[in-house]
Amino acid sequence: MDRQTLGKRGEDLAAEYLEGLGWRVVERRWRCAAGEVDLVAVEPGERPVTVFCEVKTRSGLGFGEPLEAITRAKMARLRILAAQWMRERHPRTMSRVDGIGILLRPGWDPLITHVRGIS
Structure with a gap:
């Protein structure tokens, strides 16, 4: 499986996983000039939270666990992207960045690891 196909499959599985938790996926591959967010979802609750998900997919552990690929630079970019999305769409809701x-x-079977609040 090539990298693009692997990444798309991982994002599909992550979206299914979140929906299985009762979350609503509101954006997939949202882009702006600063970059791309894999998934934007809403975690339900008394005070719903907008969650920006970075999805990392691997076919083996030769290069480490999938989430190890989220670097400090990537986290900084995700914070910028999340702020931009919030300014454009939902400035008054709570938000966070998760890694999947x-x-x-x-x-x-696919192994899914979800870490909440990675930033």
Whole structure:
């Protein structure tokens, strides 16, 4: 599986996972001049939270766990992107950035790791 196909499959699985938690995915691959956010979802509750999800997908552990690929520079960019999205759409809601790691190995069920509030 090439990198693009692997990444798309991981994002699809992450969206399904979040929807299974009762969350609503409101954007996929949102882009602006500063970059791209993989998924934007709303976590329900008394005070709903807008969650910006960075999804990292790998087919093996040769280069480490999927979430290890989220660098400080990537986190800084995600904070900028989240602020831009919030300014354009929902300036009065709470928000955070989550990381979702997907490990897809042939013959195995996908392994999903979700870390809340990584920034």
